[in-house]
Amino acid sequence: MNLISVIVTTYNWPAALELCLDSLFAQHDQAFEIIIADDGSAFENKVQAQAYCGKSPVSIQYVHHDDQGFRAGTIRNKAVASSQGEYLLFIDGDCVCGADFIARHRQLAAPGCFVPGNRVLLSQAFTREIIEKQIPLHQKPLSYFVALWLQNKINRISPFIRLPLGFLRKLQPQKWQKAMTCNLALWKNDFLRVNGFDELFEGWGFEDSDLVIRLIHAGIKRKEGRFAVPVLHLWHPHNDKSKQDLNYQRLLERLDNQDFMVAKKGVSQYLCRGDRLVARR
Numbered sequence: 001m002n003l004i005s006v007i008v009t010t011y012n013w014p015a016a017l018e019l020c021l022d023s024l025f026a027q028h029d030q031a032f033e034i035i036i037a038d039d040g041s042a043f044e045n046k047v048q049a050q051a052y053c054g055k056s057p058v059s060i061q062y063v064h065h066d067d068q069g070f071r072a073g074t075i076r077n078k079a080v081a082s083s084q085g086e087y088l089l090f091i092d093g094d095c096v097c098g099a100d101f102i103a104r105h106r107q108l109a110a111p112g113c114f115v116p117g118n119r120v121l122l123s124q125a126f127t128r129e130i131i132e133k134q135i136p137l138h139q140k141p142l143s144y145f146v147a148l149w150l151q152n153k154i155n156r157i158s159p160f161i162r163l164p165l166g167f168l169r170k171l172q173p174q175k176w177q178k179a180m181t182c183n184l185a186l187w188k189n190d191f192l193r194v195n196g197f198d199e200l201f202e203g204w205g206f207e208d209s210d211l212v213i214r215l216i217h218a219g220i221k222r223k224e225g226r227f228a229v230p231v232l233h234l235w236h237p238h239n240d241k242s243k244q245d246l247n248y249q250r251l252l253e254r255l256d257n258q259d260f261m262v263a264k265k266g267v268s269q270y271l272c273r274g275d276r277l278v279a280r281r
Helices: 014-025 041-056 074-081 099-110 124-133 144-151 165-171 187-195 207-217 244-255
Strands: 004-010 032-038 060-064 089-091 096-098 113-116 119-121 183-187 231-233
Touching: 004 074, 004 099, 014 032, 014 096, 014 099, 014 124, 032 041, 032 074, 041 060, 060 074, 060 124, 074 207, 089 096, 089 099, 089 187, 089 231, 089 244, 113 207, 165 183, 183 187, 207 244
Parallel strands: 004 032, 004 089, 032 060, 119 231
Antiparallel strands: 089 183, 096 231, 113 183
16 A cells, blocks of 8 residues: 545644644655545635645645535535545544654554544533644643543543554454544545435434445455544534434345445546546535
């Protein structure tokens, strides 16, 4: 594997995105590109975020579409269609990564596997402090996070523990729960094989679980990323969950249908024929 494509989803929060990007700009492993997947940020927020991209030491693209409600799956499909790497790494634009995040995901990558990492949640008050002071979390040592945990500023400390685990990482190959696109890696060919995210999942809820379930149906196995590649997730208000129940019912139907692998409305609509990938803006 050479180039990794890091897909960063964002929406109307350039201050958080800047913290996320700072942590990516500081990666030890620089063999990656960044594609910002903007799910309809307002003009001024989009301009601010695009300007910050100029600081990137690696190739960076900005993919944006109009705000028509929560359409994270759609903008991620468009971002993947613009990507050049053979391996995809999805994170949210309100997540901060350690400086070895890319390197360790590269080490975990294995043929026929997807790798979900985990996350540490920040409290609302501490998130406000991080934003106001622009604290570089990606530069902090483990002792700093232990102190935060003791002060209830983060919800747990265990994800920072680094364990090799070895074969234990593959003990639950068909587990789909808690695999989220705030920290998820997979091969682009596997993503294209199942036609990416299904855009029928509009509104918040389960579009990432649906992707993982279809990958499992297609024979792609889970390789656990816990105790290796955590992210720090800034606090934010909950998204509109008005379509959550509808999305969950669709998910349950697909979970029981082992033959259902390919998204009905997925990434293929943004791909041209042949090997070259393009996104229709």
